[in-house]
Amino acid sequence: MSAQYVSTRGLAPARSFSEILLEGLAPDGGLYLPQEYPQLTAADLDRLGGILREEGYAALASQVLALFIDDVPELDALVRDTYTTDNFADPAIAPVTWLSPELGLAELSHGPTLAFKDMAMQLLGAFFEDALSRRGETLTILGATSGDTGSAAEYAMRGRAGIEVFMLSPHGRMTQFQQAQMFSLMEENIHNIAVEGVFDDCQDLVKAVSADLDFKRRHRIGTVNSINWARMVAQVVYYVATWLQARDAGADRISVAVPTGNFGNICAAHVARRMGVPFERLLLATNENNVLAEFFETGHYRIRSGAETHQTSSPSMDISKASNLERYVADLLDRDTERVADLFGRQLRETGEFDLSADSAWARVREDGFVAGSSSHADRLAAIQWAWSEHDRMIDPHTADAITVARRLQLPGETIVAMETAQPVKFGETIREALDRDPVRPAAYEGIEELPRRVQVIDNDLAKLTALIENR
Ligand SMILES: Cc1ncc(COP(=O)(O)O)c(C=O)c1O
Numbered sequence: 001m002s003a004q005y006v007s008t009r010g011l012a013p014a015r016s017f018s019e020i021l022l023e024g025l026a027p028d029g030g031l032y033l034p035q036e037y038p039q040l041t042a043a044d045l046d047r048l049g050g051i052l053r054e055e056g057y058a059a060l061a062s063q064v065l066a067l068f069i070d071d072v073p074e075l076d077a078l079v080r081d082t083y084t085t086d087n088f089a090d091p092a093i094a095p096v097t098w099l100s101p102e103l104g105l106a107e108l109s110h111g112p113t114l115a116f117k118d119m120a121m122q123l124l125g126a127f128f129e130d131a132l133s134r135r136g137e138t139l140t141i142l143g144a145t146s147g148d149t150g151s152a153a154e155y156a157m158r159g160r161a162g163i164e165v166f167m168l169s170p171h172g173r174m175t176q177f178q179q180a181q182m183f184s185l186m187e188e189n190i191h192n193i194a195v196e197g198v199f200d201d202c203q204d205l206v207k208a209v210s211a212d213l214d215f216k217r218r219h220r221i222g223t224v225n226s227i228n229w230a231r232m233v234a235q236v237v238y239y240v241a242t243w244l245q246a247r248d249a250g251a252d253r254i255s256v257a258v259p260t261g262n263f264g265n266i267c268a269a270h271v272a273r274r275m276g277v278p279f280e281r282l283l284l285a286t287n288e289n290n291v292l293a294e295f296f297e298t299g300h301y302r303i304r305s306g307a308e309t310h311q312t313s314s315p316s317m318d319i320s321k322a323s324n325l326e327r328y329v330a331d332l333l334d335r336d337t338e339r340v341a342d343l344f345g346r347q348l349r350e351t352g353e354f355d356l357s358a359d360s361a362w363a364r365v366r367e368d369g370f371v372a373g374s375s376s377h378a379d380r381l382a383a384i385q386w387a388w389s390e391h392d393r394m395i396d397p398h399t400a401d402a403i404t405v406a407r408r409l410q411l412p413g414e415t416i417v418a419m420e421t422a423q424p425v426k427f428g429e430t431i432r433e434a435l436d437r438d439p440v441r442p443a444a445y446e447g448i449e450e451l452p453r454r455v456q457v458i459d460n461d462l463a464k465l466t467a468l469i470e471n472r
């Protein structure tokens with residue numbers, strides 16, 4: 001019997017992992033979740049700690065993923081071929097290093113595009129190719145990016161048989177480096193589309209295309225954003241690895257500080273915690289686009305329009321509609337699918353907000369470990385300057401959001417590991433402003449901004465997008 005995944009909105013049939021891998025968004029507009037989270041006991045964590053120490057990250061990933069995936073015959077081989085030094089610059093893949101005994105950094109950006117998205121996307125590329133070749137099918141991946149998902153997906157999928165990628169990005173809102181990373185790719189199966197709008201507009205277009213079930217089936221549309229559960233489960237692994245490394249370093253009360261925008265990164269931390277990884281707290285960090293911090297502080301979730309979405313110096317988190325919050329609210333409401341469908345399928349669409357503060361379930365948010373904070377441009381510059389001057393570490397602006405919130409909210413006796421989500425070179429403008437120097441640039445990226453580019457700019461218009469896909 002295959003592991004079963006169900007939609008947060010309860011109106012789609014249960015599916016196996018390989019089915020939801022290719023399907024992405026559920027046909028009822030909800031997001032897939034496993035029927036139940038597998039549980040890890042203290043003895044399991046001890047065993048996994050031994051595996052990480054003795055065999056490394058790939059072996060740990062294989063064990064954790066096998067708890068969720070039972071219909072990928074070559075799972076172990078695919079995982080071991082992914083987390084290698086060919087793909088990741090550090091043999092530990094996601095090492096935790098320490099600024100002080102109480103503040104660590106989980107280094108998640110050693111992959112080919114220098115951001116944490118590679119941690120999942122490299123595996124997704126292997127999963128897609130394997131599933132498609134077993135079924136003799138093809139896939140058209142439609143994605144939305146604010147800067148990092150796009151390059152990670154394109155690098156993972158370029159040249160892969162049977163896969164085409166259409167990646168939507170907000171026109172003019174990514175850094176020069178991020179634009180160059182994506183737009184300089186010339187592979188025939190990669191299509192870059194810059195949309196006149198913000199990231200949320202791009203994501204809405206992806207969801208609108210997925211909601212047209214006939215179009216979706218005819219064009220075999222799949223997704224690579226964190227709305228696809230496969231992204232989430234691959235990210236759960238690095239939270240297990242982070243906790244194990246912090247415990248091995250002697251930490252007792254271990255929390256994570258997580259920069260988040262689409263609620264993907266911290267949703268994976270929540271899943272790990274619900275599985276039994278005993279994180280004390282999950283510190284949610286946003287930039288000025290603070291819809292998530294506001295929700296976790298007040299219970300009131302109010303999405304913002306494109307015009308109200310700030311263009312910030314941690315641009316990959318310029319997001320005002322956090323897709324994965326639906327997964328967390330489903331857990332918070334004990335999988336009450338009717339409520340979730342009403343909140344996300346009706347109320348949010350009709351009014352742009354909902355308020356759970358008076359709900360009896362709301363207290364559970366603190367039991368789930370969530371606390372939240374947001375930071376400003378000045379906070380980011382100060383965190384980058386602090387890490388550099390006090391610890392000789394150059395951090396990117398998103399990691400700086402996490403460090404800001406960690407330092408602000410840290411409790412006595414608590415050890416916080418901040419998730420380091422990108423390398424500073426992707427955000428050179430802000431690094432120069434903070435430190436008056438250039439970030440280190442890996443040799444493979446020398447002169448990337450000067451390369452020819454291939455990108456098409458379109459209005460925020462569903463018909464224009466579907467025509468592009470039809471006429472490819
Ligand atoms: C560098 C970086 N850090 C953090 C995040 C937050 O991740 P998520 O939106 O999945 O929570 C993103 C993307 O949003 C990112 O690109």
Ligand SMILES: N[C@@H](CCOP(=O)(O)O)C(=O)O
Nearest residue numbers: 145146147148149225226262
């Ligand atoms: N930060 C992302 C946008 C969120 O995308 P997701 O794929 O994590 O849902 C980006 O850099 O593109």
